[in-house]
Amino acid sequence: MAHFICVSCGKEYPLDTREYRCSCGGLFRLAYVPPAFNRSLIDGSRFDLYRYRAFLPLEGNSWRDVTLGEGATATIPFDEHLFVKLDYAMPTLSFKDRGASLLVWHCRNIGVDKVLQDSSGNAGNSVAAYCARAGISCEIYVPKGTSPKKIKMIESHGATVTVFDGTRDETADACRAKAADEGIYYANHVYNPLFYQGTKTFVYEVFEQLGRIPDNLFIPVGNGTLFLGCRLALMELFHSGCIDRLPKLFLVQSERCAPLFGSVGENARKIVPEPTYAEGIAIGRPMRAAEILTGSYPGGQEVILAPEDGILPARNLLSRRGFFVEHTTAATYAAYISYTMSHVLEGDSLISLCGAGLKSEK
Ligand SMILES: Cc1ncc(COP(=O)(O)O)c(C=O)c1O
Ligand SMILES: [Zn+2]
Incomplete structure (x- = not known):
């Protein structure tokens, strides 16, 4: 039976605890090991993330009364080197x-x-x-x-x-x-480990849709809820033998709020956030910084920056190709462009387009 464990002191809590973290102040992680990922366990009759429910810590059937049909977003080529995953095509327009x-x-x-x-x-x-x-x-x-x-x-x-x-x-x-x-x-998305069980389906979908995982994944990181879910799922796919190589993970932060950039060990840098178009990733004190920075991930991970003056041009480039995204999402593409201008990327890449343009004002 799944339960919570404090990452600091190891104390265990039942799933129905009303605490959001341990009495010692430590964060919870979920003690849950899904079955080895295997296509035969996917429910092909559902076209939402519950098609993967064999790998989720669900009990009973009440998820049927909660789902709004989220997930199963398209993963499509943007150009010959890059895929985009349309996570803005969701019931509330974000991942x-x-x-x-x-x-x-x-x-x-x-x-x-x-x-x-x-x-x-x-x-x-x-x-x-x-x-x-x-x-x-x-x-x-x-x-x-x-x-x-x-x-x-x-x-x-x-x-x-x-x-x-x-x-x-x-x-x-x-x-x-x-x-x-x-x-x-x-009911906080950063503290509650159940949230990451949902975001991990991003990677399951890419794997099912492409039959593989691209070599580099670019993921926006404020608190890292998409990032941590993706990393979890990638390790699951790796351990179950579905993939034999882990992709490199690029964590995109705003150059105006980048506590994880240039940090040493498990501590995020202390920064004073400046206003940025990328409001969704403007998190000065990411609660799970230690987990993000030190979790063992053999595929390699690197924090990169979205240049502020690249966000509006990136948003225009995306909308000129049919993808109308919010500024935080444009920041991910801006970081990708900026990185590829100064580095050679091996293999192909995927960026998540995870917030819809209709939400931004500016
Ligand atoms: C569109 C969008 N992208 C990325 C993020 C970053 O997510 P996280 O803070 O979980 O890393 C957010 C968070 O609000 C968001 O709204
Ligand atoms: Zn504790």
Whole structure:
């Protein structure tokens, strides 16, 4: 039976705990080993991420009442060297639906009737939508300056939005304080390991769609929820013998907020974030920095920067080819362009287009 384990002291917690982290302050990881990945276990009758449910820590069938049909996004060639995966084609227009679906299923499964969450916009929007579907009441904290469109979308799902007058990190602190004071379940995408079980399906899909994994994956990293899910799934595919070579992982951060760039050991750099178009990855203090930086990944990983002045041109290049994405997603492409101008990349690459353009204001 899956359960949580504190990464700092090893204490174990049952899945239905109402704590979001260990009493020692340590973060939870999920003790769960799926069966070896094998196409014969995929449910070919479903065209959403639950086709992979044999590899997810689900109990019962209540996920059927929570899913909005997320996942199964297209993975298509952009040019002869690059694939794009259209994760903006999701129910709430970002990749966060992969994780929110599992996270909110979990809340419902353990009998939670109200959740609190903080977000730069997309995760909150996604959690609000899945809570609406699951009949769970929801309050989302967003930092001042969050795009009004994202706020409207969150409210449209019946969630309460609290706009906090502070940075993204201060907003998270305030939200956690409220959760603790009022005993409300903190359904947070960064803390809760169930979220990463959802984001790992990104890699399952690429593998199923292409029959292999491209040599280099470019992934935007703020808190690293897509990145950690992808790394987890890649290790699963590797250990199950589906792939014999792990791709290199490129972690894209904004040059205006890059705590993981140039860091030494397991500690993120202390930085003062500056305003950036890439609001989705503007995380000054990523909670799982140690896990991101030190997790053993034989395929190799490197943090690279998205140049701020490359974001709008990259967004235009993508939309001129039919892909209308938000600025944070354009930043991933900008980082790819900038990297390939100064380095030779071996093999082919894939970037995730994980947020839709309709959400950005600027
Ligand atoms: C469009 C988009 N891309 C990337 C990210 C980064 O995700 P994470 O903070 O989990 O690394 C976000 C987060 O909000 C996002 O909205
Ligand atoms: Zn602990």
